[in-house]
Amino acid sequence: MSDADEIEMETRRRSLAVEGAMLMLIDGLAARGTISADEAEDMLRILSKSSDSSAARAASSLRIVNQLKRLRRGDGAITPGA
Numbered sequence: 001m002s003d004a005d006e007i008e009m010e011t012r013r014r015s016l017a018v019e020g021a022m023l024m025l026i027d028g029l030a031a032r033g034t035i036s037a038d039e040a041e042d043m044l045r046i047l048s049k050s051s052d053s054s055a056a057r058a059a060s061s062l063r064i065v066n067q068l069k070r071l072r073r074g075d076g077a078i079t080p081g082a
Helices: 004-034 039-050 052-071
Strands: none
Touching: 004 039, 004 052, 039 052
16 A cells, blocks of 8 residues: 555544544534534534535434424524533
């Protein structure tokens, strides 16, 4: 494997790790009420636009955020834990 291939693989691994951490962070902040469900949804939509794979990974987080909205009686703007 050439140096360029190794660099590409390392870059991909790191970007996937950062994306995974961002998804966990957004889920956690929204669940705790630190950020609103609307804010979380906006951030997740941005992440999901980067690629089809990112969209697939963000889909479960978007479902969680939609469930939070339903639990908060459809009000995605409230932040109960803030």
